[in-house]
Amino acid sequence: MTGNSNHRTGQCHCGAVRFSVTLGDGFDSVRRCNCSYCRMRGAVVVAVEKAGFEILHGEDVLTTYRFNTRTAQHFFCSRCGISTHLQRRSNPNLLGINVACLDGVSPFDFTDVPVMDGVHHPDDTGVPARRAGTLRFIPD
Template sequence: MAGEKTIRAGQCHCGAVRFEATLSDGFNSIRRCTCSYCRMRGAVVVMAEMGGIRFLAGEDALTSYRFHTGTAQHFFCSRCGIYTHHQRRSDTTLYAVNVACLDGVSPFDFPEVPVMDGVNHTNDTGQPTRRAGTLRFIPAD
């Protein structure tokens, strides 16, 4: 249901970083991105509002990476290297959370994931964000 907030527990691979994420619109905001960093990382993300991530353990184990304009801040565990979330460039009031870090959730749980055009980023073009395509997962029989 649109507008439904969902709280999900999550962690990095080694468990050093543990958190709860309040998803702004459940899993309705799921997506991938085509920018150079997201393309290499390959994560499927879902949105949480600013203040929507509460760390239960290991916030001090997080490290971050910024590139290009330096607006987006990408967080990952300094021990196991897993990307947990990032503050978005196009809307700095939102965090994108790696669904693979959420307990009981896999990127392969979603038969279709919208892929957004991050190469032609809205902050660079002044145009609305364009959908670049759809990532589909079709399980083998």
């Protein structure tokens, strides 16, 4: 990871979608989710306030996927298929930004990534969000 600035830029794989973000808590909110979609997608995300996210170009190329309650919106590039960000179900004022899309950042920069229990989502169970485990990267 380069630098420790909370302002970052990013893009999808083909560069059709480009955006900037301001990370209010830096990378302290990095996480994964184990819901059916996120489990298959495999992205590590960081939370950003909606006001801290700006699409610089390519908004017309983004498309969305919704499932189950259709509250969360998963945004991805319609050209290369890369998921850039999502609007969260638990707090629609927060976005989850795919850290792999941020310039100079890799999901492998994070040794321990909390995995949240999206299978038992608080909106479905009525109990607070809980951590399901930890994804650990151990470089050779």
